Amino acid sequence: MSRQLRVSAVSLGVEIGDVAANLAAVEHELRQRESGPHLIVLPELVTSGYVFDDETEARSLALRADDPRLTSLADALHTDAVAVVGFCETDGDRLFNSALVIGRDGVLGCYRKAHLWGAECDVFVPGDEAGAVFDTPVGRLGVAICYDSEFPELTRRLALAGAEVLALPVCWPLVARPAGEHPPETIQAMAAARTSRLATVIADRHGAERGVEWTGGTAVVSPDGWICATPDDDGTATAVLDLSGDKSLGVHNDLFADRRPELYGGIHV
Amino acid sequence: MSRQLRVSAVSLGVEIGDVAANLAAVEHELRQRESGPHLIVLPELVTSGYVFDDETEARSLALRADDPRLTSLADALHTDAVAVVGFCETDGDRLFNSALVIGRDGVLGCYRKAHLWGAECDVFVPGDEAGAVFDTPVGRLGVAICYDSEFPELTRRLALAGAEVLALPVCWPLVARPAGEHPPETIQAMAAARTSRLATVIADRHGAERGVEWTGGTAVVSPDGWICATPDDDGTATAVLDLSGDKSLGVHNDLFADRRPELYGGIHV
Numbered sequence: 001m002s003r004q005l006r007v008s009a010v011s012l013g014v015e016i017g018d019v020a021a022n023l024a025a026v027e028h029e030l031r032q033r034e035s036g037p038h039l040i041v042l043p044e045l046v047t048s049g050y051v052f053d054d055e056t057e058a059r060s061l062a063l064r065a066d067d068p069r070l071t072s073l074a075d076a077l078h079t080d081a082v083a084v085v086g087f088c089e090t091d092g093d094r095l096f097n098s099a100l101v102i103g104r105d106g107v108l109g110c111y112r113k114a115h116l117w118g119a120e121c122d123v124f125v126p127g128d129e130a131g132a133v134f135d136t137p138v139g140r141l142g143v144a145i146c147y148d149s150e151f152p153e154l155t156r157r158l159a160l161a162g163a164e165v166l167a168l169p170v171c172w173p174l175v176a177r178p179a180g181e182h183p184p185e186t187i188q189a190m191a192a193a194r195t196s197r198l199a200t201v202i203a204d205r206h207g208a209e210r211g212v213e214w215t216g217g218t219a220v221v222s223p224d225g226w227i228c229a230t231p232d233d234d235g236t237a238t239a240v241l242d243l244s245g246d247k248s249l250g251v252h253n254d255l256f257a258d259r260r261p262e263l264y265g266g267i268h269v
Numbered sequence: 270m271s272r273q274l275r276v277s278a279v280s281l282g283v284e285i286g287d288v289a290a291n292l293a294a295v296e297h298e299l300r301q302r303e304s305g306p307h308l309i310v311l312p313e314l315v316t317s318g319y320v321f322d323d324e325t326e327a328r329s330l331a332l333r334a335d336d337p338r339l340t341s342l343a344d345a346l347h348t349d350a351v352a353v354v355g356f357c358e359t360d361g362d363r364l365f366n367s368a369l370v371i372g373r374d375g376v377l378g379c380y381r382k383a384h385l386w387g388a389e390c391d392v393f394v395p396g397d398e399a400g401a402v403f404d405t406p407v408g409r410l411g412v413a414i415c416y417d418s419e420f421p422e423l424t425r426r427l428a429l430a431g432a433e434v435l436a437l438p439v440c441w442p443l444v445a446r447p448a449g450e451h452p453p454e455t456i457q458a459m460a461a462a463r464t465s466r467l468a469t470v471i472a473d474r475h476g477a478e479r480g481v482e483w484t485g486g487t488a489v490v491s492p493d494g495w496i497c498a499t500p501d502d503d504g505t506a507t508a509v510l511d512l513s514g515d516k517s518l519g520v521h522n523d524l525f526a527d528r529r530p531e532l533y534g535g536i537h538v
Binding site: 114157180181184191250253 | 385390453464
């Protein structure tokens with residue numbers, strides 16, 4: 001039942017404020033991928049940049065989910081390839097921190113970040129779904145954005161909904177950590193992956209933007225929770241994942257069947 | 270509002286099958302602690318050993334939670350010290366993989382493991398609570414046992430119930446891992462700690478028992494999810510934790526308030 005899927009997390013160079021240049025860079029990345037099934041994940045807000053001066057600037061960089069400048073990215077994809085692209089979305093009124101899921105035949109879905117981080121609440125409206133799952137040519141795809149993934153309720157929910165792999169666009173600001181340790185967000189992603197045997201494709205930024213230094217956490221996390229790819233010289237982490245859908249642990253245990261949801265709701269103390 | 274608490278995780282040497290010797294070793298450990306508030310955590314099934322030949326052997330090593338051989342451990346504790354001791358429990362009929370919470374004045378609670386690992390299901394009945402929280406002289410104490418902690422639903426539940434620190438007796442069998450990485454169970458414990466700012470005191474075994482090699486994951490994990498103590502030459506990991514109860518992340522965010530539980534239940538795909 002196992003099948004293999006090529007996945008790439010692309011830590012794109014982003015010019016804050018230059019939507020046309022960023023879209024061109026995304027298109028260039030998508031075009032250069034070889035043919036065959038391939039999941040390609042770009043960072044959070046990759047079309048606009050992240051560190052907005054204010055809501056007015058964010059609004060000036062926002063795109064509708066059906067904007068031809070975005071949807072035409074489909075033309076850059078091979079058949080059976082799927083891209084997940086973080087973008088600053090407007091519905092004409094509100095702004096969302098969103099990710100568009102694009103296949104060769106067009107838009108497959110749009111997810112709006114449900115857990116906003118820091119000053120994002122001054123700009124964005126939170127989405128009304130905690131992560132989302134889309135059926136795509138590369139399989140059943142989970143999508144979450146950055147801080148979303150620090151809520152294990154969300155990653156577990158997507159896995160239980162049948163997500164075979166999680167696309168995770170992020171902008172992780174660099175924080176202090178003990179020597180030799182992964183970034184804390186990476187540890188949480190590794191744990192969430194192992195908890196549900198849910199491979200995770202993390203596309204982070206690198207370098208800095210308007211004084212905010214990024215962690216550079218771009219990586220592919222295997223279904224067992226280990227980092228199986230980090231960026232090459234071009235900033236892209238690529239791996240071929242084995243996706244079996246099997247949640248068993250030996251003959252006695254199963255990551256899903258061993259759950260006891262009837263005991264998790266109430267707090268009996 | 271911050272207060273400090275001394276915690277110790279003791280990786281005790283265990284003689285499988287020799288309850289008297291193991292209880293004497295536990296008592297010795299408890300007696301040698303200095304006075305003052307102190308949480309002392311011993312491994313899972315520390316009174317019996319873990320690798321039973323069969324259910325009959327386990328039954329021969331089981332103790333009632335009110336067995337004087339166990340409850341008299343209270344006499345070895347200083348005022349304001351609390352011990353969490355994994356033991357093979359019987360209620361006269363069924364067997365449980367349990368942890369007794371003991372203070373100077375006697376037993377404060379007993380938790381029965383809810384998520385059984387491997388062949389444990391041939392021996393034990395699972396408990397009917399997913400982790401437990403007890404009010405003790407060292408504060409509001411969460412208790413879970415080994416495989417329990419791999420279910421983020423459980424650790425989150427305990428944190429939301431007000432647990433200030435999690436006592437985690439374990440027997441982690443050694444599994445392969447990439448060079449430089451922590452054991453996978455440690456990564457999950459670090460992530461769970463950071464997710465809810467819940468310090469975790471992990472008492473694991475070391476060495477081997479009947480051919481099963483242990484990971485040796487004894488450690489104290491700080492509220493921020495970092496390993497802040499590993500065993501000294503005597504096998505004990507001791508740290509002084511700052512327990513503030515504060516779940517805020519800067520001015521905009523809060524680990525608990527940012528949850529959106531209304532979105533986690535249903536699977537909308």
